[in-house]
Amino acid sequence: MKAGIIGATGYGGLELIRFLHQHPEVSSLQLFSSSEAGESFSAKYGHLQGIQDAPMEAIDEATIASLDVVFASTPAGVTSKLFPSLVDKGAKLIDLSGDFRLQNRAAYEQWYGKGAAPQDVLQKSVYGLTEWHADAVKDAALVANPGCYPTAVLLSLLPLIKHKLIDPSFLVIDAKSGVSGAGNKPSQGTHYSETNENFSIYKVNKHQHIPEIEQAISMFAGADVAITFNTHLVPMTRGILATSYAQVQPGVTQAQLVACLQETYAQHKFVRVVTDVNAIGTNRVKGSNYCDVFVQLDERTGRATIVGVIDNLVKGAAGQAIQNMNVQCGLDESTGLDVVPLFI
Numbered sequence: 001m002k003a004g005i006i007g008a009t010g011y012g013g014l015e016l017i018r019f020l021h022q023h024p025e026v027s028s029l030q031l032f033s034s035s036e037a038g039e040s041f042s043a044k045y046g047h048l049q050g051i052q053d054a055p056m057e058a059i060d061e062a063t064i065a066s067l068d069v070v071f072a073s074t075p076a077g078v079t080s081k082l083f084p085s086l087v088d089k090g091a092k093l094i095d096l097s098g099d100f101r102l103q104n105r106a107a108y109e110q111w112y113g114k115g116a117a118p119q120d121v122l123q124k125s126v127y128g129l130t131e132w133h134a135d136a137v138k139d140a141a142l143v144a145n146p147g148c149y150p151t152a153v154l155l156s157l158l159p160l161i162k163h164k165l166i167d168p169s170f171l172v173i174d175a176k177s178g179v180s181g182a183g184n185k186p187s188q189g190t191h192y193s194e195t196n197e198n199f200s201i202y203k204v205n206k207h208q209h210i211p212e213i214e215q216a217i218s219m220f221a222g223a224d225v226a227i228t229f230n231t232h233l234v235p236m237t238r239g240i241l242a243t244s245y246a247q248v249q250p251g252v253t254q255a256q257l258v259a260c261l262q263e264t265y266a267q268h269k270f271v272r273v274v275t276d277v278n279a280i281g282t283n284r285v286k287g288s289n290y291c292d293v294f295v296q297l298d299e300r301t302g303r304a305t306i307v308g309v310i311d312n313l314v315k316g317a318a319g320q321a322i323q324n325m326n327v328q329c330g331l332d333e334s335t336g337l338d339v340v341p342l343f344i
């Protein structure tokens, strides 16, 4: 397969390159850049010397359409303009940005503060939380890859909501991310001297992933759900740990909660149900496409603590995007993604 990446110079792009290079079905990889066309990729990123030396190319519709699969790892607002004329032109499209995740255009405009994608193209896009939407992804011309936080949150919560073990109407979600989640563009908020030895909360009650998580949960809850969701910056490079608090339905036991997660993910190798709290942490998934999930009922309060852990750049971005590509192309979903977590 001939693959291409738009936005390859960013962090998501770098992770796509890392995995696509060792993907057995990808025969060629073209990199497109809006700012550095003509420059050798390895001249910019020396760790890819001898691996990805070819010059980057300008973003050109005809070239992109001639490929089999194209990933866009660009900031919000780019693919809503770039993709509409490319859908159904040949290449399968996978967007890592938020542009095609929300079916409600007004919600996108409110939370992202940008113009939404055209309605007809939005309707053709499929939300690619792979473990939950593989049937739709396999026929999709355009996949909206989920956000990093929603991936960790939804993979841990959806089974318990679907099977009515927790009350979806009062969910409190407390999430923490490493700094690579903010991309490679330097900013005051991600400056070393301001993130090192610091732990901070940001975008309080205004995070753009709130409507994305609500959209997915509402589908399974059968009613519109409003969540409390907040995000924190941790002084580390990779990883997301999302902790949710939910009231369990009367009579629900710890054994039922664990069994629900285990049964849901029995056939899904990338979601691992962890039962030992000491075995849950960002270093257990670092560099890999795994999402580890954990649940513990507090019998005193009747509330469950539910945890999801991912590497934001892999299961939260490039890894899940390639998992979606595999499904779209009729391959085993784990093709090219079987890597062992880094741990240390």
Ligand SMILES: NC(=O)C1=CN([C@@H]2O[C@H](COP(=O)(O)OP(=O)(O)OC[C@H]3O[C@@H](n4cnc5c(N)ncnc54)[C@H](OP(=O)(O)O)[C@@H]3O)[C@@H](O)[C@H]2O)C=CC1
Residues within 6 Å of the ligand: 006, 007, 008, 009, 010, 011, 012, 013, 032, 033, 034, 035, 036, 073, 074, 075, 076, 078, 096, 097, 098, 146, 147, 148, 180, 181, 182, 183, 184, 185, 312, 313, 316, 317
């Ligand atoms: N970082 C993460 O953990 C995650 C990120 N995401 C989302 O994935 C997308 C990429 O994220 P990330 O790689 O971190 O971001 P980066 O900021 O690291 O990289 C984005 C890349 O997009 C390209 N770009 C910038 N502006 C434009 C433009 N106007 N037109 C075309 N290309 C442009 C740039 O490459 P060039 O100048 O070469 O064109 C840039 O390197 C974002 O939408 C992000 O929100 C989703 C999940 C997790």
Ligand SMILES: CC(=O)N[C@@H](CCC(=O)OP(=O)(O)O)C(=O)O
Residues within 6 Å of the ligand: 076, 096, 097, 098, 146, 147, 148, 149, 177, 178, 179, 180, 181, 182, 208, 209, 231, 233
């Ligand atoms: C640490 C950090 O800043 N993380 C980013 C994650 C953004 C992201 O994944 O972007 P989408 O909007 O495309 O989903 C944030 O919280 O906005």
